[in-house]
Amino acid sequence: MRERSTDDLGQELMGAPNIDAYIHNNEAFFSEQNxxxxxxxxxxxxxxxxxxxxxxxxxxxxxxxxxxxxxxxxxxxxxxxxxxxxxxxxxxxxxxxxxxxxxxxxxxxxxxxxxxxxxxxxxxxxxxxxxxxxxxxxxxx
The missing domain is CATH 1.10.260.40 (lambda repressor-like DNA-binding domains)
Incomplete structure (x- = not known):
């Protein structure tokens, strides 16, 4: 899976019809903040x-x-x-x-x-x- 830039994710988030779809589609890109x-x-x-x-x-x-x-x-x-x-x-x-x-x-x-x-x-x-x-x-x- 290709890495997505923060800008790309931000653009998608602004246009997302709902947060659930955004989270589901981008789960792999969320950072593990440990x-x-x-x-x-x-x-x-x-x-x-x-x-x-x-x-x-x-x-x-x-x-x-x-x-x-x-x-x-x-x-x-x-x-x-x-x-x-x-x-x-x-x-x-x-x-x-x-x-x-x-x-x-x-x-x-x-x-x-x-x-x-x-x-x-x-x-x-x-x-x-x-x-x-x-x-x-x-x-x-």
Whole structure:
């Protein structure tokens, strides 16, 4: 079966006579949004313990364990904290945000620009939060 672009699916959805027909016809194209597996794959590629990841991400080990076991879904900000703690690339971060159905980092947003800069320059979470606070932007935690 040939892959369909997001634009093609959007066009079909706008012209669909009903949602049931659209879902039935396009079931194979819906993304499997399993953030747990993607985070686990990223974690396996990085050289960090879960205790260190929790510390670098500004969260408890209990919460981190719940995320990795699939019992909790992190919010956008928590996911960004995890990406920073894992020293994920900007591309890896954008992929995880998209997969989780969260807005990707947007350079026209001052807050997102600060976070993006921090990711690109491997800044620690506390340094990113300090800059967000200094710019009167909502911190990540």
């Amino acid at each position: 953030i747990t597996e993607s985070l686990a794959e990223l974690y396996e590629r990085k050289a960090v313990s879960k205790a260190a990841l929790a510390r670098k991400s500004g969260m408890s080990e209990v919460y981190l364990h719940q995320v990795f076991s699939g019992r909790r879904n992190p919010s956008r900000d928590r996911l960004l904290c995890l990406c920073i703690g894992l020293e994920a690339t900007l591309e890896e971060t954008q992929c995880l945000l998209k997969q989780s159905a969260y807005a990707q980092l947007y350079p026209k947003s001052k807050r997102d620009a600060i976070i993006t800069y921090g990711i690109l320059h491997h800044m620690e979470l506390h340094a990113i939060n300090d800059k967000l606070f200094a710019e009167n932007e909502k911190t990540l935690f």
